Amino acid sequence: MPQQKIYLIGAGIEGWEGFGATALEVINKAEVLIGHQRLLDIFPDFKGEKRVLEDLSIMLDYLKSTDKQTVVLGSGDPNFFGVARFILRNLPKERIEIFPNVTSVQYAFARIKEPWDDAVFVSVHGRGLKSAIDRIIAAEKVAVLTDGVNSPSAIAKELIERGAEGYEAWLCEDLGLLTEKFTKTDVKGLVDLPASPLNILILIKAWEPNLENYPLIGISDEEFATAKKLITKEEVRAVTLAKLQLQDDLVLWDIGAGSGSVSIEAGNLMPNGKIFALEKNPQYLSFIRDNLKKFVARNVMLIEAYAPEGLDDLPDPDRVFIGGSGGMLEEIIEAVDRRLRPEGQIVLNAVTLDTLTKAVEFLEDHGYTVEVTCVNIAKTRGLTEYKMFESHNPVYIIAAWKGEE
DSSP states (O other), X not given: OOOOOEEXXXXXXXXXXXXXXXXXXXXXXXXXXXXXXXXXXXXXXXXXXXXXXOOHHHHHXXXXXXXXXXXXXXXXXXXXXXXXHHHHHXXXXXXXXXXXXXXXXXXXXXXXXXXXXXXXXXXXXXXXXXXXXXXXXXXXXXXXXXXXXXXXXHHHHHHHHTTOOOEEEEEEESTTSTTOEEEEEEHHHHTTOOOOSSEEEEEEEOOOSOOSOOOSSOOXXXXXXXXTTOSOOXXXXXXXXXXXXXXXXXEEEXXXXXXXXXXXXXXXXXXXXXXXXXXXXXXXXXXXXXXXXXXXXXXXXXXXXXTTGGGTTSOOOSEEEESOOTTOHHHHHHHHHHHXXXXXXXXXXXXXXXXXXXXXXXXXXXXXXXXXXXXXXXXXXXXXXXXXXXXXXXXXXXXXXXXXX
């Protein structure tokens, strides 16, 4: 006997719009109705069997074997953070027919009178906060589906910790119910604002905590807090970033981050990327914290550790910059080589011939193709009424990748 179709039907916001005529006809003909209790309660006169949706695996076992016409109820659009993803992943698509409805997010944007076609949508329901915060801080407008643990207050605290409090916030609660409520505030106001368990958080970029308009690349050395000017110089930094061949959504390790200048400008160039700045030297930690805050480096995470020990818990990198090795260059390259993703690249800056020679030999021994660029910078400085060039020490920028030249 051929298997029956499974109908996924979305329920809209109660009292605002209902089910379409075709969807109601399918429901009336169904033999089994599956959904959360509040959705089943919409159909008190349903004559078939009702099953409360609790365990997805039990529902899946039933759907795989049933010969009864079955409707699975979801909220809004089942394809939008809904049950459709699970069912489509586990059942043949030809068995599935979907009737979407208005989502709670769509309804919330309508009620606050804000266009939503340019918004980013994030769910933290049953998920960790870290990756969600990474996506939020890269967005101008975002709707967040929260849960009891990852509440609007918890999200606000994380945003403030990351220096990203410059959002207008709408807390949209109990949508479609008699207790429906919309509260406009800001990120700091969310911290102590109690929220209903049924809520959607909408964040709209209003301002940057840092009101200075710094360039995406080419920030002056003098703008960075640092110790004894131990910093990757502006011009060398530009070439270094070029050799890293950054793309928007990559993972970058900045090992021996120092003042954090490379991480900060890399973050500007890849707003949806993840940058991990490793630094343990107490002389630099206060400086890098100040710089991350000053430049609102929202996608740069400071890891207080000496490489290679601090690398174990980080996601595998697409790009690695080694600005300082603390005498552990070979061990760091070994650790990076084990974790670097295919098509990944390593870039090192060396100021001594010893480091240059050691790095090139070690990388080539590990099967990397190596290119070295020597950067000689001379900048003008005033001398009474005349100007003269003052040379900086040459820097060797070593770019390495696996494969043939």
